[in-house]
Amino acid sequence: AQKVTQAQTEISVVEKEDVTLDCVYETRDTTYYLFWYKQPPSGELVFLIRRNSFDEQNEISGRYSWNFQKSTSSFNFTITASQVVDSAVYFCALSTNSGYALNFGKGTSLLVTP
Amino acid sequence: DGGITQSPKYLFRKEGQNVTLSCEQNLNHDAMYWYRQDPGQGLRLIYYSQIVNDFQKGDIAEGYSVSREKKESFPLTVTSAQKNPTAFYLCASSIEGPLSGANVLTFGAGSRLTVL
Numbered sequence: 001a002q003k004v005t006q007a008q009t010e011i012s013v014v015e016k017e018d019v020t021l022d023c024v025y026e027t028r029d030t031t032y033y034l035f036w037y038k039q040p041p042s043g044e045l046v047f048l049i050r051r052n053s054f055d056e057q058n059e060i061s062g063r064y065s066w067n068f069q070k071s072t073s074s075f076n077f078t079i080t081a082s083q084v085v086d087s088a089v090y091f092c093a094l095s096t097n098s099g100y101a102l103n104f105g106k107g108t109s110l111l112v113t114p
Numbered sequence: 115d116g117g118i119t120q121s122p123k124y125l126f127r128k129e130g131q132n133v134t135l136s137c138e139q140n141l142n143h144d145a146m147y148w149y150r151q152d153p154g155q156g157l158r159l160i161y162y163s164q165i166v167n168d169f170q171k172g173d174i175a176e177g178y179s180v181s182r183e184k185k186e187s188f189p190l191t192v193t194s195a196q197k198n199p200t201a202f203y204l205c206a207s208s209i210e211g212p213l214s215g216a217n218v219l220t221f222g223a224g225s226r227l228t229v230l
Contacts (some may be wrong), residue, residue, distance in 0.1 A: 033215045044222040045204065047159075052216065076206065091156065095215040101147055101172065102219060106156035 002027045002109065004094050004105035011083055012111045020040075021077040021108045023092030034068065034075045035093040037101065051075065082112045116141045116208045120205050124229045127192075127199070130136035135225045137191045137205035145211040146188035147219065150174060151187075151202040163188055164211030192227060 003026040013019045025034065030044045036048040049059060051068050063080045079086055092105045118139045127133045139146065145164050149157040157173030163182040168210045177196025182188055188207075203225045208217035 035218070037221075043132070043202065043204075043224040043226075045206075045219075047218050047220070050216065050218060061136075095217070097215040101159050101162050102157075104149075106154060107203040 002029075002094055002096065002103045004103055005091055006090075006093050006105035006108050009106070010109045012113065015084060015112055015114050016081050017112075018084050019078075019109070019110065019112075021029050021035060021090050021092075023075045023077065023090070025073050025094045026074065027096060029096040029098065032094060032096045035095070036066065036075075036077050036110070037091045037093065039089040039091065039107070048077075056102045064091060067080060068098055079110075081111075084112050086110060087112045100108070118207055118220060118224035120203075120204055120225050123223065123225060125225060127227065127229050129229055130194045131197075132193050132219065135192070135203055135205075135227070137188045137190065138186055139188075139205075139207045139222075140186065140219060141207055141209075141219075143207035143209050144185070145208045145217070146179065146182065147206040147208075148172075148178070148188070148190045149204045149206065151224075152230060153203070157204065160190065162211075164172060174218070179190050199227055216229055 005024045032053045034051045037045040039045045065078045067076045087110045089107045091107045092101045095102045119135045147162040148160040161180045163169035180189045205222040206219040208219050
């Protein structure tokens with residue numbers, strides 16, 4: 001069975017604070033892929049990053065960074081110096097090559113206030 | 115620009131009526147998907163299609179039907195058998211089907227259905 005848990009339902013921060021969104025996953029497959037998507041108020045999900053299970057290198061893209069740790073089955077997402085435009089719902093997702101579509105977590109709603 | 119177009123954006127329906135949500139893509143993607151989003155529930159898969167004239171049930175297919183007569187189009191019908199149809203519906207597509215777990219999904223802007 002595959003499962004993605006995003007324990008943080010809602011997070012509120014003040015602009016310029018750093019914030020980390022947690023994601024814990026479960027799968028028995030040795031090959032799998034992890035994703036983060038952003039859903040702004042407009043509703044359309046936007047792809048942010050994909051990681052495969054063999055690549056534990058952390059990644060940084062501007063103010064965004066991702067920490068993938070297989071030992072703890074986590075794929076956490078950090079926003080540095082948050083901005084109001086970062087306000088959105090963020091989804092972590094998991095897929096394998098077993099022929100089924102993406103399995104999403106329940107999402108974390110991030111509110112960044114000025 | 116390539117993308118996915120969903121229509122209508124907002125839809126109201128009376129109980130007992132069927133309603134069809136449109137999803138069109140011009141990305142030349144083989145696979146298409148329908149997800150349902152409820153507050154606090156994340157996204158749940160309703161149906162997906164890997165190629166034309168083929169589709170598979172997802173986790174919550176009961177009360178829904180789909181067709182895939184053209185590569186570009188994957189309409190979803192919410193039937194009167196769906197007990198709680200009020201939700202936000204998202205259509206997505208990917209280059210390959212779910213057998214490739216590395217697929218990145220491209221999403222439409224969604225359709226919000228409200229049953230009165």
